Amino acid sequence: MVWLSPATLAGRTSLALLAGLLVFHFGSVWLLERGVRDALEEAREVHVADHAAMAARVLGALPNELRGAAARALSTPAFEADWSWRAAANPAADDAALAPLRARLVQRAPDLAGLHLRLGLAPAEDGGPRRIRGAMRLADGSWVSFAAPSPDLAPVPTHASVASLTAMAFGIVLASVLVVRWITTPLRRLAKAAEGFGRGAAPVPLPEDGPREVCEAARAFNAMQARIHRLVADRTQALAAVSHDLRTPIQRLRLRAGFLDDGEAQRAIDADLDEMEGMVGSTLAYLRGETESEEPRQADLAAILRTLSDDASDRGASVTYAGPDRAVLSLRPLAAKRAFANLIDNAVKYGGGARVTLSDVSKDATVWIEDDGPGIPEAEQEAVFEPFHRLDASRNRGTGGSGLGLTIARQVIAAHGGTVSVANRQGGGLRVTVRLPRSGACAAGAEAKTGQRA
Structure with missing residues (x-):
C-alpha cells in the first residue's frame, strides 16, 4: 500500500483530511438511514397500537350484531380487524419472542394493558413479509382479532443516533491520530537525530524516505552532519599537531632557562612554561572530548x-x-x-x-x-x-x-x-x-x- 501514498507532505495531509471527510460523510449517511429506519419502525408500532386500541374501544361499544360489519369497516391494507366469540390467534401459540413487542405496544397504547393482548407470528404468504396476528378480549368475553405487517422485533434503541455519532467521532479521532503519526514520524526522527548530533553524537545518516520534503531535509541534514564532522575532525587534528609541535620549543625554553644565573627569573620562566603546558593539555582534553568513543x-x-x-x-x-x-x-x-x-x-x-x-x-x-x-x-x-x-x-x-x-x-x-x-x-x-x-x-x-x- 506504500505506492498509494502521495509523495509530498502536503499530499499526505490532503489525503488524511479527505479520508476523514469521507469517513464523516459515509458515517452521516449511515446515521441518517438508520434514523429514518428507526423512525419508520416506531411509526409502525404506533400505528398498530393505536388501531388495535381504537378497534377494541369501538367494537366494545357496539351491539353484537354490528360488530362484524364495524370490524370490516375499520380494516385497512395495513391493519385487518375481525370480531368473533373465539380468538383467531390461538393463545397457546403465543410466541415468547414477541414479549418485547407486546410490551412496547402496551406502552404506546396503555388501553391494551387490560385487554389480555396476545400476539403470534403468521407464516409469510407468497414470499411477502411476515405478519403478526393479535387477539384482544373484550369485557363480554368476545375477541377482537387483527393482523398487521410485523414490525422489527428488536427494540428501537433510545438515543441511537447520539451513541452512533459518538462512536463515529471517536473512530475519526483515532484514525486522524494514526494518520498524523504516520505523517510526522519522519519529522520526529529528524528532530531526534538533530538533537543527538547537536549534543556531540557521531554522525548517523538518516534514511532518506517518507514525503518528498522530508527526504530533502534528511538529505540536507546528512550532508550537514558530514561537513560538520569533517570540520571538527580537521580542526582537532590541526590543533593536536600544533600542540604537539609546541612541546618542542617549550622544552627548548625550559632547557635554556636552566642555564640562567638569575634563580628568580628561572622560576618565573618555568612557571610560565608550566602554565603553557597546562593550557595546551586542557585544550587538547577539551577537543578530544568531541572524538572520544568510550x-x-x-x-x-x-x-x-x-x-x-x-x-x-x-x-x-x-x-x-x-x-x-x-x-x-x-x-x-x-x-x-x-x-x-x-x-x-x-x-x-x-x-x-x-x-x-x-x-x-x-x-x-x-x-x-x-x-x-x-x-x-x-x-x-x-x-x-x-x-x-x-x-x-x-x-x-x-x-x-x-x-x-x-x-x-x-x-x-x-x-x-x-x-x-x-x-x-x-x-x-x-x-x-x-x-x-x-x-x-x-x-x-x-x-x-x-x-x-x-
Whole structure:
C-alpha cells in the first residue's frame, strides 16, 4: 500500500483530511438511514397500537350484531380487524419472542394493558413479509382479532443516533491520530537525530524516505552532519599537531632557562612554561572530548569519587568523601573520572579544600562538592561553564587554570544525561551539585561522545 501514498507532505495531509471527510460523510449517511429506519419502525408500532386500541374501544361499544360489519369497516391494507366469540390467534401459540413487542405496544397504547393482548407470528404468504396476528378480549368475553405487517422485533434503541455519532467521532479521532503519526514520524526522527548530533553524537545518516520534503531535509541534514564532522575532525587534528609541535620549543625554553644565573627569573620562566603546558593539555582534553568513543558500562561511582578524594589527600589537599561504599551506574568511567577530578581540583584551587558527598537513591545519584572559598557571584554562576571563561579573582599565578575545567565537566555530565550546577553556600563557600540518572544513565546520549559541548 506504500505506492498509494502521495509523495509530498502536503499530499499526505490532503489525503488524511479527505479520508476523514469521507469517513464523516459515509458515517452521516449511515446515521441518517438508520434514523429514518428507526423512525419508520416506531411509526409502525404506533400505528398498530393505536388501531388495535381504537378497534377494541369501538367494537366494545357496539351491539353484537354490528360488530362484524364495524370490524370490516375499520380494516385497512395495513391493519385487518375481525370480531368473533373465539380468538383467531390461538393463545397457546403465543410466541415468547414477541414479549418485547407486546410490551412496547402496551406502552404506546396503555388501553391494551387490560385487554389480555396476545400476539403470534403468521407464516409469510407468497414470499411477502411476515405478519403478526393479535387477539384482544373484550369485557363480554368476545375477541377482537387483527393482523398487521410485523414490525422489527428488536427494540428501537433510545438515543441511537447520539451513541452512533459518538462512536463515529471517536473512530475519526483515532484514525486522524494514526494518520498524523504516520505523517510526522519522519519529522520526529529528524528532530531526534538533530538533537543527538547537536549534543556531540557521531554522525548517523538518516534514511532518506517518507514525503518528498522530508527526504530533502534528511538529505540536507546528512550532508550537514558530514561537513560538520569533517570540520571538527580537521580542526582537532590541526590543533593536536600544533600542540604537539609546541612541546618542542617549550622544552627548548625550559632547557635554556636552566642555564640562567638569575634563580628568580628561572622560576618565573618555568612557571610560565608550566602554565603553557597546562593550557595546551586542557585544550587538547577539551577537543578530544568531541572524538572520544568510550562506551558506557556499569561502573562504581562511589569508588571513583573515593579514589579521587584519596589522591587529592595524598597530594596534601583537604579532601574528604562521605557516602555509600558502592553505587553502580551506567557510566563512561574515564570521562566521569576526568569530570569529577576537574570539579574537585577546582574546589581545592579556589576553596582550599573539598567535601565530596554522594547521595545514592533509587532514581538519581546526586553528588555535592563543597568548599569554603569566596564563592561565585550569581551573575557569573552560569558563565563559568563557558569555554576559557575565568573569574578575575582566579587570574593569578597561584591558581592558574585555562578556563576549561568546568566546561569539560559539564560536557561529560551532559553526555551521561545528567546536570551540573553551582550555588553559593550560606555562610560562605561554593556547592557544586551533580545529578546523574541511576537507570539508563547514558540513554539520553548513548551515541554521544564524552565531550559534548554544553
